[in-house]
Structures are given as structure tokens and as C-alpha cells.
Amino acid sequence: MIPAQVAYVRASTLEEAFDALSDPDAKVLAGGHSLLPVMKLRIARPSLLVDIGRLELGGVRLDDGKLRLGALATWDDLVRADELETPALAAIAECAGVIGDLQVRNRGTLGGSLAHADPASDMPAVVLALGAALELRSSEGERTVAAADFFRGPFTTALHADELIAEIVLPLPPHGSGSAYVKVEHPASGFALAGAAALMQPDGSRTIAVTGIGAQPFLLSNNTEPGAALAEAEIYGDRFASEEYRRHVAGVVVRRALERAAERAKGV
Ligand SMILES: Cc1cc2nc3c(=O)[nH]c(=O)nc-3n(C[C@H](O)[C@H](O)[C@H](O)COP(=O)(O)OP(=O)(O)OC[C@H]3O[C@@H](n4cnc5c(N)ncnc54)[C@H](O)[C@@H]3O)c2cc1C
8 A cells, every 4th residue: 555646844833834734635644654554555645744843842831820732742741640640640651551552652642642532532422521722823813612512423523624723622521520431442443342431520420421322423412321321322332342332341340440540539
């Protein structure tokens, strides 16, 4: 499988990236672990790749009561980040650590995964459960989109073609919170057959998000028992797993994620 011919530019500044992205057939290149496979299959045929890998969009930092994750942070960066070693934020490194293999975790980026919006990808469930917002930038300026409004369908997001995800910003959960991510993975691809992220807060409130089971990752309503919410949810079946099986597995991963998040909240 060989991709169609494509031009390449490595952006040294955000302005250079925005300039190159004014070409409507251009595509951002980050880790390339999702884009290059679809180019090889000729599902995507951009005329220009805009490599953003050298831009200052990486890193993990705590700033003014918020956690800021750079779009170019790799899975491995998240696994190793000291800032994420708290019960409340544990789901992030836990999720990053079960994505792909070492090579994927060394190259694949958070921003690339969210922009690609594969309905079976893992991290979207975590950013939803933790109430993240995405900071998007273009030559026109900056805007912030809540993760809950970002995912619009399979491989479809609120991102405009000339925009970059710059940062993912998360509110710090109160002390005494715990979070967790649990998935049952597809045995061949490793992507989530069903994945669940949960955040438990000391006041007893909880947020649960699921991935791998529908057209896009989604939050389960806080007002309904998870089992009842999943029974109502639109869940798809395919040749790997029937709708009924996915619904069942989703219930299992939700329960496990809640239990683990609660244990972390209690400091068990
Ligand atoms: C063998 C293998 C196993 C994998 N297993 C898993 C798994 O278990 N779970 C999982 O969730 N994922 C898995 N992945 C996907 C992996 O995590 C990808 O790296 C990730 O989804 C995309 O990140 P990337 O940096 O490689 O993005 P790229 O491939 O470079 O880009 C993907 C898309 O996002 C766009 N894009 C990239 N960065 C930005 C940005 N900052 N702003 C705007 N648009 C941007 C690109 O234009 C492109 O459309 C796997 C991939 C492989 C190859």
C-alpha cells in the first residue's frame, strides 16, 4: 500500500502552519499513526502534509488550577508525567498506557487522536469524563470547544480544516476525587471494543463516558443508573461484536471503571 503523491512542509511556527493550512487540501501531520495508514489505503488523499511536530505544542502543565495537555503530547509523555500521578487524574496515564504498543505510544499524540475521532479510540472517553475543553487555533484566532461538543460522529469533529488543536484543558477535580479508565480491547487492533472512563468526586457525584460502542464517544447521563443509560443508548454491532455483546461489555467496563475510581477516591 503506497500513498498517492503528496507535498510536505514542516512548519517552524504557528503562522507557517496556518499559512500552509489555507490550502483546502492540506492536512496536519502529527505522529502520523492514524493519518499515514488512511493515506496508504487512499481513504485520505491530501495534496499537502503540514508537519506540526516541531511546534511548541507539547507538554503537561498545571496552571492556575487547571491541567493543560499540549496537543503534541505523546501517549508516552502522558504515561510518564508526574503531574498526572494523582488519584483524580489517574485515568489519563492509565488510558495512555493501554493505547497501542510502545512504537504507537512514542509517536501517537493526544491532539492527533482527538482530531482523528476514531469511534473506537480510547482517550476521548477520558477527556469527556474529566470535563475537558479543547483550545483550537487558526489564523482567525482562538476558540474553546467543550469535549462534550467536539465529537460529532465517526471521524467527525467540530474542528475546521484550517484549525489546529493547541491544548486540552481540564479543570482539576477536588481533592478526594478518583478517576479510572477500563477497556476490553479488540484482540487484533487493540482499540476499544468497549471502554469506559469514570470520575468520582468526594460529594458522591460521578461522571462516566464510554467509547468504542457507538458512532462517537459519549457521556452517560448523571441522572440515570449506568445500566439503564446503556440500555437506552444507540450502540452499534459489526462483524467483530454484536450490538448485544457490546452493550453487555460496556456495562462491565463501566462497573469496573466506577469501582476503580471509587477505590482511588478513598485512597485504597
Ligand atoms: C498499530 C496501531 C495501534 C493503535 N492502537 C490504538 C489504540 O489501542 N487506541 C487508540 O486510541 N488509538 C490507537 N492507535 C491510534 C494512535 O493512537 C494514533 O497515534 C492517534 O490516534 C493519532 O495520533 P497521531 O499523532 O499519530 O495523529 P496523525 O496520524 O498525525 O493525525 C491524525 C489526524 O488528526 C489530524 N491532526 C493531528 N494533530 C492535529 C492537531 N494538533 N490539530 C488538528 N488536527 C490534527 C491529522 O490531520 C489527521 O487527520 C493505534 C495506531 C496504530 C498505528
